[in-house]
Amino acid sequence: MTPDLESIRLTKRFGDFTAVDDVSFAVPAGSFFSILGPSGCGKTTIMRMIAGFLDPSSGDIEIKGKSVLNVPPNKRPVNMVFQHLALFPMMNIADNIGYGLRRRKMPRAEIARKVEEALERIGLPGIGNRKINELSGGQKQRVAIARCMVMEPDVLLLDEPLGALDLKLREHMKIELKSLQAAFDTTFIYITHDQSEALVMSDQIAVMNEGRFEQTGTGQDLYYRPETAFVAGFIGESNRWRGRIERVMGDELEMRTDTGMLMRGATHGRGLKAGDSAEIFVRPEAIRLARDASNFEDFDNRITGRVTSLLFNGAASRILVRDAAANEEIEVNLPQSGEYASLARGDEVQIGWSGAQGNCFAAGAD
Amino acid sequence: MHSGARIGFFLLLTPLVLWLALLIVIPHIDMFLVSMRERVGVRQYETSFANYLTFFTEPLYIRTFVRTAVMSVLATIITLLIAFPVSLYIAKIVRGRLQQVLFVLCLIPFYVSELVRTFGWMILLRETGLVSNLLQWTGLADQPVEMLYNDAAIMIGLVYTSMLFMVVPLVTTLESLDDSVIEAGYDLGGNGFSVLREIIIPHAAPGIVSGSIVVFMLSLGNYLTPTMLGGKDSLWFTEMIYNQFIVRFNWELGAAFGFMLLILSSVIVWSMLKLTRQSLEETMA
Ligand SMILES: Nc1ncnc2c1ncn2[C@@H]1O[C@H](COP(=O)(O)OP(=O)(O)OP(=O)(O)O)[C@@H](O)[C@H]1O
Ligand SMILES: [Mg+2]
Numbered sequence: 001m002t003p004d005l006e007s008i009r010l011t012k013r014f015g016d017f018t019a020v021d022d023v024s025f026a027v028p029a030g031s032f033f034s035i036l037g038p039s040g041c042g043k044t045t046i047m048r049m050i051a052g053f054l055d056p057s058s059g060d061i062e063i064k065g066k067s068v069l070n071v072p073p074n075k076r077p078v079n080m081v082f083q084h085l086a087l088f089p090m091m092n093i094a095d096n097i098g099y100g101l102r103r104r105k106m107p108r109a110e111i112a113r114k115v116e117e118a119l120e121r122i123g124l125p126g127i128g129n130r131k132i133n134e135l136s137g138g139q140k141q142r143v144a145i146a147r148c149m150v151m152e153p154d155v156l157l158l159d160e161p162l163g164a165l166d167l168k169l170r171e172h173m174k175i176e177l178k179s180l181q182a183a184f185d186t187t188f189i190y191i192t193h194d195q196s197e198a199l200v201m202s203d204q205i206a207v208m209n210e211g212r213f214e215q216t217g218t219g220q221d222l223y224y225r226p227e228t229a230f231v232a233g234f235i236g237e238s239n240r241w242r243g244r245i246e247r248v249m250g251d252e253l254e255m256r257t258d259t260g261m262l263m264r265g266a267t268h269g270r271g272l273k274a275g276d277s278a279e280i281f282v283r284p285e286a287i288r289l290a291r292d293a294s295n296f297e298d299f300d301n302r303i304t305g306r307v308t309s310l311l312f313n314g315a316a317s318r319i320l321v322r323d324a325a326a327n328e329e330i331e332v333n334l335p336q337s338g339e340y341a342s343l344a345r346g347d348e349v350q351i352g353w354s355g356a357q358g359n360c361f362a363a364g365a366d
Numbered sequence: 367m368h369s370g371a372r373i374g375f376f377l378l379l380t381p382l383v384l385w386l387a388l389l390i391v392i393p394h395i396d397m398f399l400v401s402m403r404e405r406v407g408v409r410q411y412e413t414s415f416a417n418y419l420t421f422f423t424e425p426l427y428i429r430t431f432v433r434t435a436v437m438s439v440l441a442t443i444i445t446l447l448i449a450f451p452v453s454l455y456i457a458k459i460v461r462g463r464l465q466q467v468l469f470v471l472c473l474i475p476f477y478v479s480e481l482v483r484t485f486g487w488m489i490l491l492r493e494t495g496l497v498s499n500l501l502q503w504t505g506l507a508d509q510p511v512e513m514l515y516n517d518a519a520i521m522i523g524l525v526y527t528s529m530l531f532m533v534v535p536l537v538t539t540l541e542s543l544d545d546s547v548i549e550a551g552y553d554l555g556g557n558g559f560s561v562l563r564e565i566i567i568p569h570a571a572p573g574i575v576s577g578s579i580v581v582f583m584l585s586l587g588n589y590l591t592p593t594m595l596g597g598k599d600s601l602w603f604t605e606m607i608y609n610q611f612i613v614r615f616n617w618e619l620g621a622a623f624g625f626m627l628l629i630l631s632s633v634i635v636w637s638m639l640k641l642t643r644q645s646l647e648e649t650m651a
Contacts, residue, residue, distance in 0.1 A: 072552075074557060083546070086547045090565065090569050099554050103560060
């Protein structure tokens with residue numbers, strides 16, 4: 001089956017600055033595809049090329065198998081929800097949603113019916129005559145999506161549509177967006193710099209950095225099997241050590257950190273050899289915490305240290321443990337099951353993790 | 367404390383009230399009273415509508431009155447038609463330094479006085495002027511062409527004088543329109559024309575209306591441009607008021623004319639606001 005949208009070696013240069021560098025990806029019909037990356041990495045530039053507001057310097061964009069490079073924006077079967085929504089303030093809500101249909105010369109009565117249907121679908125029935133500035137942020141959000149959805153585009157582009165909302169509403173809209181996508185059954189391409197938005201909603205995520213795609217995959221792929229140091233550092237939280245590799249035994253390796261700690265990690269198939277300088281990433285939740293060393297036999301990294309801080313954050317609470325020998329601070333998840341409720345600063349604890357959890361990359365890559 | 371704040375309020379209000387009363391309300395009341403007097407003998411006056419009757423029964427007065435109104439409306443429309451693309455270009459198409467340069471270019475003609483500016487047009491348009499010479503030199507005309515002293519010359523002068531007062535409000539309102547709103551218009555299938563009609567013009571409406579009101583008032587009340595560029599035959603209503611007051615010493619009729627002009631401009635501005643469904647507050651905000 002041909003994908004709904006395919007980008008082939010897409011490149012955009014502004015002068016001698018390359019904003020988008022050789023980006024290829026394919027989005028299957030009906031899926032939710034996210035592009036995740038830090039601010040300024042070129043996400044909006046990709047969107048604007050897909051929507052037709054920018055011409056690529058090279059490469060091609062295909063929608064349902066046909067190149068759209070020579071199609072002007074008002075003829076492309078894609079619609080865009082803009083970073084700041086861009087609702088038409090001079091029109092009421094019904095006219096905003098009906099704008100695209102009027103452009104298609106659809107009969108008045110049919111437009112009215114479709115608009116009312118769309119309003120119902122986004123859970124705001126009967127407000128068509130209200131003004132745009134009478135809506136709350138979340139309602140505007142939904143109207144902006146409805147305005148595109150009535151067009152029944154092949155692909156819907158969403159450029160950080162939740163950026164302007166407060167945290168609580170953003171959490172709510174994440175779930176709502178996902179169900180809207182199911183309701184309208186359209187391909188979504190979603191841009192964000194917020195990893196939790198991407199992880200919660202997407203079927204596929206592309207992590208972007210400085211104009212390039214670092215890795216494309218499901219949320220689980222990116223989280224558990226990052227392919228580059230950038231992805232490992234960008235998705236989720238990690239303890240991060242730099243050092244020099246001392247030994248490589250198959251997939252396992254040993255690295256001596258710059259502070260002198262000896263640590264076991266895994267190459268996960270990457271070609272690393274003894275003597276290379278490298279970085280190891282270990283997630284705080286991959287580290288086991290205990291008051292004594294009795295059941296740590298199967299962990300090949302074991303450290304005794306003292307608690308230096310308790311970082312309370314509900315279910316995501318952490319502690320910082322200072323390693324007695326190397327004087328390093330390590331972030332460790334604090335289980336909220338109650339057994340560590342009495343843990344206090346200065347207590348001695350044991351921590352450990354298996355070597356397979358220590359994801360190792362050649363250093364200097366980022 | 368409360369009464370203190372009150373006194374402060376009145377102190378602040380006083381200059382405004384004085385300004386309004388001394389310069390606007392009192393002269394107009396006085397003018398109205400003068401216009402209602404009829405001279406029946408030497409220094410003998412009676413209250414009557416005789417002056418207004420004179421105005422309505424003399425075809426020349428009515429004709430000049432209507433002519434002034436129509437020409438001013440026309441000048442306003444032409445100014446708008448020229449200023450709108452210019453403003454759109456300055457506000458939405460050029461970027462950065464060039465934008466400021468163009469804006470300042472619109473301002474430059476106003477560095478010299480209106481008299482000098484109008485005189486400049488006379489130098490260009492008169493029989494022995496630049497345009498006439500140019501036409502002869504290129505062979506488009508075989509004798510000197512007089513381009514002054516007609517309605518077209520008045521129109522050129524009025525439009526030129528009013529341009530800035532249209533460009534400034536238009537650029538200001540157009541600049542406040544987010545680029546992405548225009549892009550959304552295209553993205554949803556609009557073409558240049560429908561984006562202009564449904565998005566850009568409705569957004570610019572307050573600027574269009576306030577610019578038009580100012581240009582219309584300026585044209586209607588202009589004295590210098592019509593007199594200098596229009597010559598003897600093309601009468602302007604302000605010229606008539608001037609004649610009554612200064613040349614004929616007929617203050618009574620002059621005052622009646624002045625009052626008619628006030629009514630005319632009020633009616634046209636009011637109907638313009640009604641027509642575009644704008645309120646004065648919205649427009650001036
Ligand atoms: N018209 C332009 N001319 C020159 N440089 C540009 C232009 N548009 C974007 N850029 C540059 O391209 C880079 C990528 O911009 P882009 O808007 O795509 O970032 P983004 O990933 O959407 O960021 P954000 O998350 O902040 O919206 C930026 O460094 C920006 O300065
Ligand atoms: Mg962006």
